[in-house]
Amino acid sequence: xxxxxxxxxxxxxxxxxxxxxxxxxGYYALTDMNGGFTLDNFxxxxxxxxxxxxxxxxxxxxxxLCLAIAYPLAYLISRKSANTQRTLVLLVMLxxxxxxxxxxxxxxxxxxxxxxxxxxxxxxxxxxxxxxNTQGAVVLGMVYNYLPFMILPLYSVMTKxxxxxxxxxxxxxxxxxxxxxxxxLPLSLPGIATGITMVFVPSVSTFxxxxxxxxxxxxxxxxxxxxxxxxxxxxxxxxxxLSLVLMVILLVCMALTDMFHNPEEKEGLLL
Amino acid sequence: MENNTLISLRNIxxxxxxxVVLDHLNLDIKDKEFVTLLGPSGCGKTTTLRIIGGFVExxxxxxxxxxxxxxxxPPYKRHVNTVFQRYALFPHLNVYENVEFGLKISRLPDAxxxxxxxxxxxxxxxxxxxLRRVNQLSGGxxxxxxxxxxxxxxxxxxxxxxxxGALDLKLRKEMQIELKRIQQQLGITFLYVTHDQEEAxxxxxxxxxxKNGQIQQIGTPIDIYNEPVNAFVADFIGESNIVDGVMIxxxxxxxxxxxxxxxxxxxGTNARVDVVIRPEDWEICKPADGQFHGTVxxxxxxxxxxxxxxxxxxxxxxxxxxxxxxxxxxxxxGLILTxxxxxxxxxxxxxxxxxxxxxxxxxxxxNDEDEDDEE
Numbered sequence: 001x002x003x004x005x006x007x008x009x010x011x012x013x014x015x016x017x018x019x020x021x022x023x024x025x026g027y028y029a030l031t032d033m034n035g036g037f038t039l040d041n042f043x044x045x046x047x048x049x050x051x052x053x054x055x056x057x058x059x060x061x062x063x064x065l066c067l068a069i070a071y072p073l074a075y076l077i078s079r080k081s082a083n084t085q086r087t088l089v090l091l092v093m094l095x096x097x098x099x100x101x102x103x104x105x106x107x108x109x110x111x112x113x114x115x116x117x118x119x120x121x122x123x124x125x126x127x128x129x130x131x132x133n134t135q136g137a138v139v140l141g142m143v144y145n146y147l148p149f150m151i152l153p154l155y156s157v158m159t160k161x162x163x164x165x166x167x168x169x170x171x172x173x174x175x176x177x178x179x180x181x182x183x184x185l186p187l188s189l190p191g192i193a194t195g196i197t198m199v200f201v202p203s204v205s206t207f208x209x210x211x212x213x214x215x216x217x218x219x220x221x222x223x224x225x226x227x228x229x230x231x232x233x234x235x236x237x238x239x240x241x242l243s244l245v246l247m248v249i250l251l252v253c254m255a256l257t258d259m260f261h262n263p264e265e266k267e268g269l270l271l
Numbered sequence: 272m273e274n275n276t277l278i279s280l281r282n283i284x285x286x287x288x289x290x291v292v293l294d295h296l297n298l299d300i301k302d303k304e305f306v307t308l309l310g311p312s313g314c315g316k317t318t319t320l321r322i323i324g325g326f327v328e329x330x331x332x333x334x335x336x337x338x339x340x341x342x343x344x345p346p347y348k349r350h351v352n353t354v355f356q357r358y359a360l361f362p363h364l365n366v367y368e369n370v371e372f373g374l375k376i377s378r379l380p381d382a383x384x385x386x387x388x389x390x391x392x393x394x395x396x397x398x399x400x401x402l403r404r405v406n407q408l409s410g411g412x413x414x415x416x417x418x419x420x421x422x423x424x425x426x427x428x429x430x431x432x433x434x435x436g437a438l439d440l441k442l443r444k445e446m447q448i449e450l451k452r453i454q455q456q457l458g459i460t461f462l463y464v465t466h467d468q469e470e471a472x473x474x475x476x477x478x479x480x481x482k483n484g485q486i487q488q489i490g491t492p493i494d495i496y497n498e499p500v501n502a503f504v505a506d507f508i509g510e511s512n513i514v515d516g517v518m519i520x521x522x523x524x525x526x527x528x529x530x531x532x533x534x535x536x537x538x539g540t541n542a543r544v545d546v547v548i549r550p551e552d553w554e555i556c557k558p559a560d561g562q563f564h565g566t567v568x569x570x571x572x573x574x575x576x577x578x579x580x581x582x583x584x585x586x587x588x589x590x591x592x593x594x595x596x597x598x599x600x601x602x603x604x605g606l607i608l609t610x611x612x613x614x615x616x617x618x619x620x621x622x623x624x625x626x627x628x629x630x631x632x633x634x635x636x637x638n639d640e641d642e643d644d645e646e
Contacts, residue, residue, distance in 0.1 A: 162357075162359065164355050164356075164357060164359035165359050165361060167324075167326055167346070167353075167355070167359065168353070168355055168359040168360075168361070169361075169372075170325075170326075170345075170346045170347045171324060171346055171347070171351075171352055171353045171421075172347075172352065172372050172373035172376060172420070172421075172424065173347050173373055173376040173377055173424070174347055174376055175347055178376060182372070182376070183361060183363075186363045187362070187363055
């Protein structure tokens with residue numbers, strides 16, 4: 001009973017700022033300018049299928065890169081002494097304390113045609129390379145900005161893998177590679193699932209990164225939605241419909257990663 | 272080196288951050304032998320085990336397995352399996368898969384694999400538990416899975432690191448007998464680490480008593496108990512009265528104000544020695560008939576026996592006496608020793624004595640922790 005009273009402020013908050021806006025998004029998506037019911041917004045939204053497709057594709061690439069970079073790093077960190085672990089995790093989080101826009105601007109000046117990297121390359125007679133306003137730059141921005149969201153959940157699962165389990169695997173005949181495959185990987189699946197969700201969701205819906213590093217030439221679904229509300233193409237109904245589509249994509253993605261979680265194991269964790 | 276020696280440690284020295292954990296240790300273990308490393312926490316017994324398992328590299332010295340030097344052989348290539356202190360079962364696998372783990376890695380054919388696992392689960396009394404998740408098992412059952420998981424690989428040597436430490440007393444006693452039975456049935460060499468002297472005496476063919484990275488004594492449980500080489504071993508293996516004495520000449524010792532015949536010699540004349548008397552060796556008689564007599568100042572019921580503290584009149588010395596008949600506090604009793612009850616040890620230096628005290632203290636703290644775990 002007390003718990004319910006204590007939860008009241010949040011329930012009120014959730015009702016006001018989550019349920020009501022969701023209702024509004026749904027309402028806008030299903031109505032035209034004059035408030036009449038229509039499915040036209042979704043039909044129109046289909047025109048942007050290639051944008052949605054490339055958004056998902058770039059987000060998948062960024063997520064895969066993050067996983068590939070973060071996994072070995074998180075494992076290394078988790079095998080260090082407690083003090084070293086703290087320091088290394090701090091270093092991982094350090095860039096996140098700096099403003100997101102500032103970090104992305106920094107990449108702009110680095111990648112520009114006469115930016116720092118091209119000038120350095122020029123000094124040894126290479127380049128200039130076209131780096132900014134490419135898909136690669138957008139993916140780089142995603143990986144750079146969202147990497148910590150992959151490292152942290154992986155690290156927090158791996159640090160709970162007892163060193164004695166690794167020793168037990170070795171003792172039973174596992175080479176280091178087999179230990180990784182047979183013990184570390186299965187035990188870190190929940191971290192992988194969380195990390196994928198935490199990187200994929202912001203990557204697929206980002207709009208700042210693609211504007212700043214993609215030069216607006218690669219429109220992502222986030223940019224498209226932004227344009228419907230703040231840009232020239234003002235059309236909140238279409239924007240709302242696209243938001244719903246994005247939400248469905250994310251729900252599907254989360255349902256897929258959730259399959260990693262073994263229901264029995266969850267039960268085990270609760271016990 | 273004898274022919275049937277399985278493991279040989281030669282001059283093993285280990286130092287962590289400059290602190291010496293093992294100090295020029297030499298140890299031979301014969302094939303099919305049950306050897307226990309016994310000592311207080313921090314004596315280096317677990318480190319010795321981990322060296323043989325391959326998890327610790329000695330700073331100096333060599334490890335021989337079956338006559339071959341294995342210093343540089345990684346753990347996964349050694350014919351050794353370990354039962355870890357906290358079992359270290361794989362939480363993502365069920366009982367069957369845990370036991371199967373080693374066989375799967377060694378790519379044993381399916382049929383043979385199934386047969387071995389079935390046999391092994393039957394041996395540890397876990398038939399029918401194949402599909403259980405390991406975190407749904409009790410401590411004793413997890414322990415059995417850990418033993419089965421190690422033994423199913425038919426190792427030449429099984430290392431056990433305080434495997435019964437987290438179990439309650441009754442279960443511990445049952446498992447002691449069961450482990451001994453399994454060891455004899457399979458004919459596998461067991462190297463067992465414990466700080467529990469009773470466990471060591473119950474199961475072992477030979478006991479290795481360690482202190483501060485050095486071996487104090489190696490011998491059969493009976494040797495270790497009856498003929499401890501020094502006061503440390505005497506005190507660590509069961510409770511003892513340890514008092515100052517003087518060896519008047521061979522076979523005659525003076526302590527507690529009496530001169531008594533004993534069976535030890537070779538200490539010289541008028542040499543200062545430690546005299547060790549097991550509390551259960553006293554014979555109780557009327558005060559006038561005893562070699563010693565005194566007042567019972569405390570009596571504690573211990574189940575099998577009473578533990579009396581007896582103080583002689585006008586002396587500081589208190590004697591610990593174990594007896595199955597109670598003598599109420601305040602009563603006067605006499606005490607008699609036969610010559611073979613009196614054990615004479617070389618005197619420890621004051622530093623050694625201080626070390627003994629701190630080691631025993633640390634160990635009693637460890638024991639308390641273990642008891643907390645059980646709750």
